[in-house]
Amino acid sequence: MRLIAIGKASHDAPEGVLFARYAARIKPALILLELPYGYGGPAEIKKREADALLAAIGPQDFVVALDGGGRAPDSAGLAVLFGKWAEAGKKINFVIGGAEGLDARVIARAGALLSLGPMTWPHMLVRPMLAEQIYRAQMIRAGHPYHRSGRP
Numbered sequence: 001m002r003l004i005a006i007g008k009a010s011h012d013a014p015e016g017v018l019f020a021r022y023a024a025r026i027k028p029a030l031i032l033l034e035l036p037y038g039y040g041g042p043a044e045i046k047k048r049e050a051d052a053l054l055a056a057i058g059p060q061d062f063v064v065a066l067d068g069g070g071r072a073p074d075s076a077g078l079a080v081l082f083g084k085w086a087e088a089g090k091k092i093n094f095v096i097g098g099a100e101g102l103d104a105r106v107i108a109r110a111g112a113l114l115s116l117g118p119m120t121w122p123h124m125l126v127r128p129m130l131a132e133q134i135y136r137a138q139m140i141r142a143g144h145p146y147h148r149s150g151r152p
Contacts, residue, residue, distance in 0.1 A: 001029070001030050001031070001091065001092045001093075001094075001134075002031045002032070002033055002091070002092070002094070003023075003030055003032050003093075003094045003095075003096065003127065003130065004035065004053060004094070004095050004096070005032065005033070005034055005035070005095075005096040005123070005127060006034075006035050006036075006038075006049050006052075006053070006096065006097055006123070007034065007035075007036075007037055007098060007124065008036070009034065009124050013124070015124045015125055016124075018128035018131075018132075019032070019128040019131050021128075022128060022131035022134075023131045025135045026131065026134055026135050026138060027138065030131055030134060032127070033056060035052040035056065036052070037049070037098055037099075038052075038098060038100075045098065045099075045100045046097075046098075046101065046102070046103040047103060049097060049098050049102075049103065050103030050106050053095055053102075053106050054105060054106060054109060056093075057093050057109065058091060058093075060091070061090055061091045061092070061093045062085055062090040062091065062092050062093065062111045062112075063095055063109055063110040063111055063112075064092060064093070064094045064095065064111065064112045064113075064114050065094075065095045065097075065102055065106055065107055065109075065112070065113050065114070066094065066095065066096045066097075066116065066130065067097075067101070067102055067107060067110075067113045067114070067115060068115055068118070068120075069113060070112070070114045070115040071112070071114060071115060072114075072115040072116070075133065075136050075140065076140060076147075078114075078133055078136075078137045079137040079138075079141050081112065081114075081137075082134065082137040082138070082141070085112065094114075094130060094134075095110070096123055096126055096127065096130075097123075099123065116129055116133075
């Protein structure tokens with residue numbers, strides 16, 4: 001399972017440390033592949049980043065694109081979706097674009113679009129948030145008490 005993301009994070013930064021903490025708990029491991037930012041005007045940036053993202057994805061891989069227009073399930077709903085994706089037997093690639101967002105070609109290649117909600121999040125913060133939710137989904141599926149669904 002991979003997270004393919006535009007931009008290089010400092011692994012010593014709090015976001016990088018938090019990502020590493022959750023990525024290490026995920027089975028199979030969540031591997032981070034960082035790709036360089038595109039350059040030029042907004043359309044050219046999106047095109048260059050899409051070229052890099054699509055080149056990194058295998059032809060048989062399942063792609064989950066992080067996009068504001070995607071589904072925004074609660075954690076239990078994500079666990080159900082994650083189970084379906086995992087049971088398909090394909091390598092799962094989560095994709096996070098750059099500041100300009102994902103090109104339409106990446107959206108079209110995705111088997112699923114996932115949103116972390118209607119708010120805008122810094123892309124470097126999305127990484128640990130996604131890793132934690134993947135870990136949480138795995139714990140929900142395993143019946144582990146990590147996830148507390150009831151309110152106090």
